[in-house]
Amino acid sequence: MVHATKGIVLRTVKYGDTSIITTVYTELFGIQSYIVKGVRQSSKTSSGKASFFQPSAMLEMEVYHNEQKQLQFIKEYQWSYLYEKVLFDVVRNTVAMFVIELLQHSLKQPEANPELFYLIEDTLKQLDRGNDTLTGNLPLYFTLHLGSELGFQLHGTYSAKTPVLDLQEGMFTAEKPSHPYYLDQSLAQITSQLAGLQFYNELENIQLNRGTRRELLQAYQTYLSLHIADFGEMKSFEILQEILA
CATH class of the missing domain: 2.40.50.140 (Nucleic acid-binding proteins)
Incomplete structure (x- = not known):
């Protein structure tokens, strides 16, 4: 048919x-x-x-x-x-290629997921239209929300009582876990903020330096790899860091 x-x-x-x-x-x-x-x-x-x-x-x-x-x-x-900018702007094109490679590593089965399709579609359109701050934050936003659409959404939020994000368990907790896969302090707080965003244009209000973005993106890739079998190594990660610098 x-x-x-x-x-x-x-x-x-x-x-x-x-x-x-x-x-x-x-x-x-x-x-x-x-x-x-x-x-x-x-x-x-x-x-x-x-x-x-x-x-x-x-x-x-x-x-x-x-x-x-x-x-x-x-x-x-x-x-x-x-596209008006993605195919011709080096920074936006690099972010788009990161998004595409992330999907290549994450999608293992031919299962329909319209909500995931809309997330990818909207992300690429916003990348084409958004300002530089949105462009720099978009890989973080997309990686977190990709995990949610694939079935392992973060549980809880950052607070004084739950200041640690356990990446292996996917939840905010009171104490640091025994394993090394966690975020705390400002990195956990920023992650909670990014996970709670409802609209792309809110990314324009989050100011992050190069080092913070790198740490967060590395942690979010680790989070995906802990939940997706044979996730593999992202080749575009280092290129993205250089371009966003």
């Missing part, structure tokens, strides 16, 4: 002489792989079509879907959102 769905491109590799295989996080079916034929041909009809499938591209698609197959086919595709 043919289905209409939005999709966000995560990865694309060459297939044969003229085609590609693209991995897309879709609104209807979760993560899926598609063969797209002929987009790398040097002809008038194919010129520019490969650009639709660069990582972070947001598409409206008509797709053939068969649950018994690992590779699906795309019938039609067009932009669902055209």
Whole structure:
């Protein structure tokens, strides 16, 4: 059957002489792989079509879907959102690539999760539109909220009685745990603040220095790796730190 769905491109590799295989996080079916034929041909009809499938591209698609197959086919595709800055601004593009790599490490099963799709879609749009402070804080916000959408939301909030965030248990506690995976003091307080934000524009009011952002982002990646099997190492982490500096 043919289905209409939005999709966000995560990865694309060459297939044969003229085609590609693209991995897309879709609104209807979760993560899926598609063969797209002929987009790398040097002809008038194919010129520019490969650009639709660069990582972070947001598409409206008509797709053939068969649950018994690992590779699906795309019938039609067009932009669902055209970036104004992300593809041309080095900082925003680096943040977008961090978001995409984080998804590559986190999404293991082809399960539909519309709320997660909307989180990714909104995050990339806000990255395209927001100011520099929002751009710098967005990786922190997205990593925390990705964990929530994947089923391991932080429990509790920072307070004088619960000043420690146990990353292994995913909760704010009164005492430091025996293991090394925790945040305390200002880092726990900032995390509580970020986890409680309801709107992206609130990120513009949080001023953090380079060192604090680095510590927090490293801790949030550790948090994901403690809850996602075979999470692996993020290659874009160091690049992101250099660019945001």
